[in-house]
Amino acid sequence: MEQKILERPAGAAEDWTIPQDWTSYTADEHAMWDHLFDRQAAMLPGRVVPEFMDGLDVLRMTKPGIPDFEELSERLYKLTGWQVVAVPGLVPDRLFFEHLANRRFVAGRFIRRPDQIDYLQEPDIFHDVFGHVPLLANPVFADYMQAYGEGGLRADGLGAIDNLARLYWYTVEFGLIRQGGDLKLYGAGIVSSYGESVFALDDPSPNRIGFDLRRLMRTRYKIDDYQQSYFVIDSFEDLLRQTVENDFAPLYRELESQSDLAPADLLDSDTVIHQGTQAYNRTKELP
Numbered sequence: 001m002e003q004k005i006l007e008r009p010a011g012a013a014e015d016w017t018i019p020q021d022w023t024s025y026t027a028d029e030h031a032m033w034d035h036l037f038d039r040q041a042a043m044l045p046g047r048v049v050p051e052f053m054d055g056l057d058v059l060r061m062t063k064p065g066i067p068d069f070e071e072l073s074e075r076l077y078k079l080t081g082w083q084v085v086a087v088p089g090l091v092p093d094r095l096f097f098e099h100l101a102n103r104r105f106v107a108g109r110f111i112r113r114p115d116q117i118d119y120l121q122e123p124d125i126f127h128d129v130f131g132h133v134p135l136l137a138n139p140v141f142a143d144y145m146q147a148y149g150e151g152g153l154r155a156d157g158l159g160a161i162d163n164l165a166r167l168y169w170y171t172v173e174f175g176l177i178r179q180g181g182d183l184k185l186y187g188a189g190i191v192s193s194y195g196e197s198v199f200a201l202d203d204p205s206p207n208r209i210g211f212d213l214r215r216l217m218r219t220r221y222k223i224d225d226y227q228q229s230y231f232v233i234d235s236f237e238d239l240l241r242q243t244v245e246n247d248f249a250p251l252y253r254e255l256e257s258q259s260d261l262a263p264a265d266l267l268d269s270d271t272v273i274h275q276g277t278q279a280y281n282r283t284k285e286l287p
């Protein structure tokens with residue numbers, strides 16, 4: 001996906017950050033956060049990695065209302081050196097990577113409207129903050145996110161952002177992990193979605209495939225529906241090791257001569273944890 005040239009919105013700083021302007025949230029907006037929060041917090045224990053629940057706890061995200069980024073960043077900074085900063089919307093790739101490389105997580109400041117409770121394509125503050133921030137309190141995951149930012153700057157120079165973006169998608173956004181024989185959720189796109197928190201783990205439709213860096217970087221993804229394949233890591237340590245200790249430059253070059261894989265494809269070389277029926281998708285493809 002070539003990113004179209006984005007123009008810096010009026011009022012945004014050179015690095016595209018804006019003030020969160022926390023005091024301007026309305027009571028309805030805070031209530032929307034609480035509603036979304038309560039629904040996920042009731043459903044996630046036992047489904048999500050315990051590290052995520054620990055993050056909510058140590059960051060005091062369990063207290064009601066939309067989090068104030070200043071307060072949140074203060075707690076987070078003490079734990080792992082990360083901060084949360086507000087941006088008006090999508091930021092250019094290089095800036096996004098630069099923020100990550102400097103341990104700044106960019107988050108939208110707006111919250112979804114009542115008619116968007118179950119689905120919106122654009123990330124709002126609930127996705128960005130509830131979904132992403134708790135794991136930034138985990139030292140290993142925090143290191144992975146920074147390394148990803150540095151890797152992004154490098155990939156940009158090598159013309160390989162599309163391949164690297166798939167790694168973000170299938171780990172940071174839609175990753176599953178195996179812990180003590182059970183599959184658990186950790187991807188922000190899943191844990192911030194009521195429907196996908198069930199689908200990703202329990203539904204027979206999607207594939208669940210053992211993490212394989214090279215394979216995953218060939219795999220296209222859907223941005224407007226539940227995923228057709230999820231990739232399962234063994235641990236955050238393993239994910240960090242495999243990505244940091246690997247020089248991606250030769251990998252990118254190799255991938256140039258290989259065809260992309262469709263989201264639902266399975267290969268003989270895959271470690272198939274669950275072979276999806278893809279029944280969910282078939283219902284969608286009917287006329």
Ligand code: PHE
Pocket residue numbers: 144147148150151152154155167243244245246247248249
């Ligand atoms: N090792 C990768 C490279 O050589 C950088 C990277 C690290 C990318 C961690 C993603 C995550 O480009």
Ligand code: FE
Pocket residue numbers: 123127128131132173188189
């Ligand atoms: Fe996200």
